[in-house]
Amino acid sequence: MKMDFKGMGRRSFMAMTAIAAAATMLGTAVSAQAATIEEIKSKGTITFGIVTDQPPFSFINGSGQNEGYDIDLSKLMAKELGVEAAYVPITSANRIPQLLTGKVDMLICVLGIYPDRAKVVQYVAPYASIxxxxxxxxxxxxxxxxxxxxxxxxxxxxxxxxxxxxxxxxxxxxxxxxxxxxxxxxxxxxxxxxxxxxxxxxxxxxxxxxxxxxxxxxxxEYLGIAVAPDSKELGEWAGDFMSRHEKDGTLTEIYKKAFGTEFPKVPASMEGITFTKK
Structure with missing residues (x-):
């Protein structure tokens, strides 16, 4: 198979992917200390890692502002915490490092849910399917x-x-x-x-x-919200947030605004995955 990387075949590519994943796992041991809810409230902001080019999840609108399902969801979280929402644009390559090094408090960024990824992040809950x-x-x-x-x-x-x-x-x-x-x-x-x-x-x-x-x-594919593995308090709070607003219809309201359909049926549990949402 022809690859972008010179001399790298399918097996080499998959091997390099595995090595990169292992390196990421090792990185959890030296990741920055996750902010507590008290610290987030004290600084007055919660920082989300988001994509900026994937409507209707998250994109830059004609006025140069962040818009979309992920943005509305994150703003509601920030409002309930009594803080402002701050955003860091991320890519598939840097989203996990950004989370583990404390550059962002939470990922709401069209993140697929996989058992191998669950070894390096703490999933809160599925929030969409594609x-x-x-x-x-x-x-x-x-x-x-x-x-x-x-x-x-x-x-x-x-x-x-x-x-x-x-x-x-x-x-x-x-x-x-x-x-x-x-x-x-x-x-x-x-x-x-x-x-x-x-x-x-x-x-x-x-x-x-x-x-x-x-x-x-x-x-x-199911998409999930994620926090760092040591963000136990924030993860549990976010899990409760998702549970409450799925029950009261708020998630459907936000989802319908972006996608024009009801909030999808998402699994309460997945093999090899632990969610903070109960």
Whole structure:
């Protein structure tokens, strides 16, 4: 399989991914001390790691302000704590280090829920679900038909992992630094296909109505809110926040504003995952 990294094949790439994951796990031992709720209230802000290019989850609007489902959810959290919400833009590559080194207090950033990731972060609860698919021109319906074709993915993302594992060995997987760049690669004709999520395809459809379709659905993925492993107090508070507002309908109200649908059915438990939400 052709890779962005010179001389690196599929097995080498997966090995490097495993090494990077192990290094991240080791990093938890030297991570910054997580802020307590009292400290957050004392400084007057809670800092969230967010994406800025994935509407309707989180994006920069025409006025240059953060907007979206993640933003509305985080603002409500901040309001209940009696503090201001501060934001740090993150990428798939740096979101975990930003959390573990105390640069952010919480991640609300389209973060997939996986057992291996649960070893290095503390998940609060699932807060959304998305479909992971291969998008492109009509015609291909099976993953093996992507043999010899180019596919854009966001480097280091769960989509990168899914496409790498599923695609034929001679597929040309091209990795881009962020989701927007991967989308633009499809729209500009640099690649034939895009490995992406259902919410990201909304932008593709707006830019090129009817030109591309969901060829292959790889899986349904649940997204979670996360805190650092030593943020026990904040994690439990956030778990209670999610539980209360799922019951009183607030989550549906916020979700419907962004997506136009009811808050999705999300699992109360997942194998290999511990949530702080009860």
């Amino acid at each position: 479909s992971a698919s291969i998008y492109g021109p009509k015609g291909i319906t099976k993953i093996e038909e992507l043999s010899g074709h180019s596919i854009a993915v966001e480097k280091g993302s769960s989509m990168d992992k899914s496409v790498t594992e599923a695609a034929p060995k001679d597929a040309d997987i091209r990795r881009y630094d962020d989701a927007s760049s991967a989308v633009q690669a499809l729209l500009s004709g640099q690649v034939e296909y895009l490995g992406s999520y259902s919410h990201q395809f909304v932008g593709v459809e707006k830019a090129a109505p009817g030109k591309f379709v969901s060829n292959i659905v790889l899986k349904t």
